Amino acid sequence: MAASCHEQPGQQQAELISSSNLGSIKPSPHALLLPYPAQGHINPFMQVGQRLVAQGVRVTLATVDHLYAKIVRSSQQQLSSSGTHTAHNHFQLLGIKDGLPPDFDRDTWTEFLQNSIDYGLLESALELVESLASQGHPITCIVSDFFLRWASSLAEQAAVPEFILWPQCASVFSIYLHVDAIIASGYDPFEANVPATASRETPMTLITCVPGLPMGIHPGDLPLEYRFFGKAGVDWIRGVLSDRFKCMGKAMGVIGNSFEALEPEVLGALTLEFQKGIPHPNYGNCWPKSIRLVGPLLPMTEGKVGGVGGDAVSGASSFWAEEVDECREWLDLQPSASVILVAFGSISTMNVEQVQELALGLAGSGERCLWVIRENAIKGGSEAESSVQLEEVLPKGFLEKRKQGVCKVVRWAPQAMVLSHPAVGGFFSHCGWNSTLESLCSGVPLLGWPWFMDQVTNCWLASQVWKVGLTLERDQNNQASRAQVERGVRQLMSGALASSLRARARQLSDLAHQALLLNHNFLSFVDDIRNLPLV
Numbered sequence: 001m002a003a004s005c006h007e008q009p010g011q012q013q014a015e016l017i018s019s020s021n022l023g024s025i026k027p028s029p030h031a032l033l034l035p036y037p038a039q040g041h042i043n044p045f046m047q048v049g050q051r052l053v054a055q056g057v058r059v060t061l062a063t064v065d066h067l068y069a070k071i072v073r074s075s076q077q078q079l080s081s082s083g084t085h086t087a088h089n090h091f092q093l094l095g096i097k098d099g100l101p102p103d104f105d106r107d108t109w110t111e112f113l114q115n116s117i118d119y120g121l122l123e124s125a126l127e128l129v130e131s132l133a134s135q136g137h138p139i140t141c142i143v144s145d146f147f148l149r150w151a152s153s154l155a156e157q158a159a160v161p162e163f164i165l166w167p168q169c170a171s172v173f174s175i176y177l178h179v180d181a182i183i184a185s186g187y188d189p190f191e192a193n194v195p196a197t198a199s200r201e202t203p204m205t206l207i208t209c210v211p212g213l214p215m216g217i218h219p220g221d222l223p224l225e226y227r228f229f230g231k232a233g234v235d236w237i238r239g240v241l242s243d244r245f246k247c248m249g250k251a252m253g254v255i256g257n258s259f260e261a262l263e264p265e266v267l268g269a270l271t272l273e274f275q276k277g278i279p280h281p282n283y284g285n286c287w288p289k290s291i292r293l294v295g296p297l298l299p300m301t302e303g304k305v306g307g308v309g310g311d312a313v314s315g316a317s318s319f320w321a322e323e324v325d326e327c328r329e330w331l332d333l334q335p336s337a338s339v340i341l342v343a344f345g346s347i348s349t350m351n352v353e354q355v356q357e358l359a360l361g362l363a364g365s366g367e368r369c370l371w372v373i374r375e376n377a378i379k380g381g382s383e384a385e386s387s388v389q390l391e392e393v394l395p396k397g398f399l400e401k402r403k404q405g406v407c408k409v410v411r412w413a414p415q416a417m418v419l420s421h422p423a424v425g426g427f428f429s430h431c432g433w434n435s436t437l438e439s440l441c442s443g444v445p446l447l448g449w450p451w452f453m454d455q456v457t458n459c460w461l462a463s464q465v466w467k468v469g470l471t472l473e474r475d476q477n478n479q480a481s482r483a484q485v486e487r488g489v490r491q492l493m494s495g496a497l498a499s500s501l502r503a504r505a506r507q508l509s510d511l512a513h514q515a516l517l518l519n520h521n522f523l524s525f526v527d528d529i530r531n532l533p534l535v
């Protein structure tokens, strides 16, 4: 039933996800939303899409064919299990070609795959723009992911204004923008190869030159890590930063998935630089016409982030089917704030030994846990891995706890919904930005086990700056023993420190909800879109 735009452009859209009701009498603005092809990027874009549609803006959200197929598949599974789904007027999700052979392994990161994302999608996106115009629905603007290197070229060639969505926190944006100052201060994060955990134990001069960071940051907490990606990864991020910052001055605006009350100093410093129009030493006039924090871009139900059993599901951007009833029914049986959610996002993987140590640490902590083990999360495990194989991997000590109903394992959870459930009192997380935001908006403190890039900085922010979390002790290779896990989980879940973290998390949650209710930055962004000329 669903089709990609290159097969029959715009004629067969996913009925579950999109509305066929695209022909309205009065022309409305039409935004083309282009996320970087990854779960942690498509989710906030889906939220932008839903909110724009609610404001009367027509939205087309396009991603690569194979992710489009995953979303449709998981959404169909969801539909058959829950029987609930919301269709969106004036919203369509489409797939575009990535130029790779059909049988290419797109689930394993390779430089080849990265190249196709960086250079192979522009042509397909241009075809989509033409196809939408030929159907009588020309786009009036693009909302692109910062990490899509070609998006500014698309805006230029399509002759429409571009808004750039920064999908991480404002602090990381400022760090990337001021990397030159960091290098000038004597530490080159592009060259350094410091194991993150060891670096924190090694006294080093704190970096204080990033405008607006509320305190000095240890070099080991910066997002630019050699450790996981090596030179190829560092060269890639360097290229992205350069390509995008150079073109940012042409953009109508940059919108960030954070909120003012969370990062007031950084936003203040960026706004000041922007107002003064201070040229960047490398990128020249890189200031767009506006910079706004429009987040938190998270699923909402009845004015609350997440919510139980609501539209967290019908946002329909998950690559895997969410085990909604499984999670809810189990959580409903647990005492208040007694469960730690354990989930490490959509990309991170672990080897079998680490999974076993983690399992024994969780079991040893004596706390209740809901653990998400994604189908492709165990290194060497495949998407097709069955739960029987999972039982072979998980150690006896943990399986016993599972049998007693103290611990539960699912393959993919409705995370925002789970975090907002009263039974959840802590989140053991890799500190991906969406997870961090979901946690603090739900008032749930974090135990951070960051893997790479911004996760390291988010973990620092959560534990050191916002004081809503703890950092997991681990070795120089980022591996944690069962004893370290046990200690971290216990500290997060019980005792005086746990209570103070929870109180602070609740304060931030209140601020996040105020930002969501007022939502004036998002409305100003919508005004900008409405004021654009209709084609």
Ligand SMILES: O=c1ccn([C@@H]2O[C@H](COP(=O)(O)OP(=O)(O)O[C@H]3O[C@H](CO)[C@@H](O)[C@H](O)[C@H]3O)[C@@H](O)[C@H]2O)c(=O)[nH]1
Pocket (backbone or CB within 6 Å): 038, 039, 040, 041, 043, 167, 168, 318, 343, 344, 345, 346, 347, 348, 372, 411, 412, 413, 414, 415, 416, 431, 432, 433, 434, 435, 436, 438, 452, 453, 454, 455
């Ligand atoms: O069982 C699960 C587990 C996760 N999620 C969702 O998946 C998303 C995961 O996003 P995030 O927490 O940001 O992690 P990653 O998937 O690892 O995201 C990548 O993209 C983010 C945004 O750029 C970066 O902050 C991360 O470092 C990068 O790894 C979140 O919305 C979660 O709610 C679920 O719905 N169910």
